[in-house]
Amino acid sequence: MDTEAVRSFVRAAELGQVQHAAHELGVTQQAVSKRIATLERQLGVRLFTRTARGVELTFDGRAFLPHARSVVAGADRAVAAVRPGSRALRIDVLGLRSAQAVVLHEYWRARPGTDLDVVTLRVDDPRVVVAAVEAGEIDASFRTVTSPDTLPRDVRMIHAFDSPLELLVGPGHPLAAAPGLTPSQLRGHRIWVPGIAPGSEWAEFYDQLATAFDLRIDATGPHFGDEVLLDTLAESADVATLVGARDRYLWPVSHDLRRIPVVNPTLVYPLSLLLPRSNPHPDLRDVIAHLEALPPLPQPVWFPSWAAATRPRDHGPGTGVSGSG
Numbered sequence: 656m657d658t659e660a661v662r663s664f665v666r667a668a669e670l671g672q673v674q675h676a677a678h679e680l681g682v683t684q685q686a687v688s689k690r691i692a693t694l695e696r697q698l699g700v701r702l703f704t705r706t707a708r709g710v711e712l713t714f715d716g717r718a719f720l721p722h723a724r725s726v727v728a729g730a731d732r733a734v735a736a737v738r739p740g741s742r743a744l745r746i747d748v749l750g751l752r753s754a755q756a757v758v759l760h761e762y763w764r765a766r767p768g769t770d771l772d773v774v775t776l777r778v779d780d781p782r783v784v785v786a787a788v789e790a791g792e793i794d795a796s797f798r799t800v801t802s803p804d805t806l807p808r809d810v811r812m813i814h815a816f817d818s819p820l821e822l823l824v825g826p827g828h829p830l831a832a833a834p835g836l837t838p839s840q841l842r843g844h845r846i847w848v849p850g851i852a853p854g855s856e857w858a859e860f861y862d863q864l865a866t867a868f869d870l871r872i873d874a875t876g877p878h879f880g881d882e883v884l885l886d887t888l889a890e891s892a893d894v895a896t897l898v899g900a901r902d903r904y905l906w907p908v909s910h911d912l913r914r915i916p917v918v919n920p921t922l923v924y925p926l927s928l929l930l931p932r933s934n935p936h937p938d939l940r941d942v943i944a945h946l947e948a949l950p951p952l953p954q955p956v957w958f959p960s961w962a963a964a965t966r967p968r969d970h971g972p973g974t975g976v977s978g979s980g
Contacts, residue, residue: 754901779852850878
């Protein structure tokens with residue numbers, strides 16, 4: 656089996672675009688398409704279906720993907736075994752517009768010579784990500800296992816940084832003119848967060864958030880993408896959502912959406928970093944130092960109870976709220 660064909664398949668699956676995979680791999684789009692077509696003929700199955708927005712994995716493609724990642728990781732380790740230090744630092748983020756990607760970009764801009772490979776595994780189950788870290792397929796991941804005692808011996812989890820939440824609303828929403836909001840002021844308003852994956856860290860986060868402040872978190876319907884969410888907010892007078900302060904969202908000027916900080920307490924989505932317990936990539940030390948140097952958030956802050964295990968000690972022993980007003 657041609658490992659470069661497998662690599663082309665993996666990157667196209669992760670990026671959702673053959674063109675983007677070709678650009679990253681330094682070959683033409685036609686070359687990537689031919690590699691994938693050859694791989695499909697060898698396997699006797701279709702791995703992708705074409706859509707207006709790119710490519711999507713078929714059922715067989717989803718089944719093949721974790722094994723394909725192992726093939727690519729094995730080939731990379733074989734090369735690294737004879738060329739020590741040659742492989743880029745590979746870190747998984749939830750999305751390329753996410754707070755994690757933004758912070759990593761800031762890190763890279765401060766150290767432009769760093770060989771950094773930012774990937775998105777596109778899985779909701781944290782156990783899959785843990786297995787990828789354990790196998791050496793990725794060097795670290797901005798994911799959280801809410802029961803740290805279930806981590807395998809060779810993987811550890813540390814606090815990365817806190818992402819403060821903002822309310823995102825359209826111009827017709829009754830809270831649109833507020834310069835800032837407290838969690839109690841969100842009570843009774845519909846906060847739409849479609850597509851929350853059961854068993855994911857963010858499902859548990861929103862469950863605890865709703866319970867702590869008696870909020871109406873509406874997870875109904877599939878997530879059709881940020882564009883649909885933003886269009887809905889712009890047209891609605893009663894729908895809002897929560898976004899990370901560092902998360903990047905783009906919308907037409909005519910939408911006139913408003914991002915409103917939530918304070919007293921600041922609602923915090925805590926981000927953790929999964930990494931190998933032994934022999935981590937040498938560049939991870941600088942990444943962790945960059946994360947530790949991020950500016951502190953306005954106090955007090957609220958965070959879910961499971962975040963206490965990885966937070967710095969000055970944030971309180973798992974009470975869920977820390978700091979003083």
